[in-house]
Amino acid sequence: MRVLSVTHGASVPGGVFDEAVESGGNRLERWVVPAGGSPEAAKSYDAVMVFGGSQHPDEDARFAWLRHEEAFLQEVLAAEVPVFGVCLGAQMLARAAGASTGPASRSEIGWHEIVLTECGTADPVLGTLPPSATVFQWHHYAFDLPPSGVALAESPVCLQSFRVDDLPAWGIQFHAEVTREMLSAWIDEDPEDLPMPAEELRAESETRLARSNEFGRALADAFLRAASVRR
Helix, strand or coil: CEEEEEECCCCCCCHHHHHHHHHCCCEEEEEEHHHCCCCCCHHHCCEEEECCCCCCCCCCCCCCHHHHHHHHHHHHHHCCCCEEEECHHHHHHHHHCCCCEEEEEEEEEEEEEEEECHHHHHCCCHHHCCCEEEEEEEEEEEECCCCCCEEEEECCCCEEEEECCCCCEEEECCCCCCCHHHHHHHHHHCHHHCCCCHHHHHHHHHHHHHHHHHHHHHHHHHHHHHHHCCC
């Protein structure tokens, strides 16, 4: 399959999701949105994945390229191209699908529990996770459920995952894609953002990353399977 990985900076790649694409023998292409340019038409891809970033989904005045990304994601949805969004990518996917985004009731940074909804447990992608899971979070914003969307996972703070209507379109707020190298880079870039000492987060992460990567690979593989049957 031809898979597009949409990213927002050097330290926020697709992590284990990109690894899953390539290990499955698929063709991985990348669009770094802030660098400019445009991808090809949405229908030319078999799947699209959209990842995180330090930007917020309502900062159009600072980052004019957000509108360009939204327009592309609207094209992806209209063409029913399978798409998976993570953190900022999920917020932008929700925005493209007509949902509101904005500051969460509180920030979630570190390892936090999410719980699947009944629909999430039955979902072919999110259902690969256990009913409750401890996942890595780093976000200040959240998304509302898109019109006619389905809630797949929640935390006490916000909606954690959704599917858009009956489309092959999923979003997750948590960072199932994160690798040890990515997490270390984020801590180095934004230590003032942390609600705990950096070394405390690094130590806890060492005990949780292997399981987190298993979750990420399971989600990525399930998404790619869902995309393959729509070719």
